[in-house]
Amino acid sequence: MNKYINEQIRALLEEPDMIAALANVSACIMESYDCLNWSGFYLVKNGELVLGPFQGRTACTHIQFDKGVCGKCYSDAETQKIDDVLAFPGHIACDSASRSELCVPVIVHGKVSAEIDLDSPQKNRFTDDEKTEMEQAASDIAEAWIRFSWTAN
Numbered sequence: 001m002n003k004y005i006n007e008q009i010r011a012l013l014e015e016p017d018m019i020a021a022l023a024n025v026s027a028c029i030m031e032s033y034d035c036l037n038w039s040g041f042y043l044v045k046n047g048e049l050v051l052g053p054f055q056g057r058t059a060c061t062h063i064q065f066d067k068g069v070c071g072k073c074y075s076d077a078e079t080q081k082i083d084d085v086l087a088f089p090g091h092i093a094c095d096s097a098s099r100s101e102l103c104v105p106v107i108v109h110g111k112v113s114a115e116i117d118l119d120s121p122q123k124n125r126f127t128d129d130e131k132t133e134m135e136q137a138a139s140d141i142a143e144a145w146i147r148f149s150w151t152a153n
């Protein structure tokens, strides 16, 4: 539990280089939330989701918009809080230990431009408060994206 996580993420988003900033944001989330096995970003590039800065085990590098939890997050432009990934049809298991997942879209000028993706080896790991925190983080990332004119390509 880190009640300052959004303040810390906003401070990290003072960094103008996108990869440097998002790398530190992924580390900050990994350090702040218990029981995660993966914390990172997928970036929307050339019509698909491409692996961005992350902490954790080796992961899938390219995900199509109609595949997995990340694809559903992109297609619906809405947070996916999946309490049991084994019950989610089409879940992509980058790590077979994963049991729950939180995937939050970063929406820039009305378009999903990136996603925050968190995995846990524990079922029902993510709370509604954490969903709210990560949605705030996504909104702060979108604000930095515009402020620094970031592009994923």
Ligand code: SME
Binding pocket: 038, 059, 060, 063, 067, 068, 069, 070, 071, 090, 091, 092, 093, 094, 095, 101, 117, 119
């Ligand atoms: N589980 C995701 C794939 C990405 S990894 O979790 C890092 C999905 O189903 O889209």
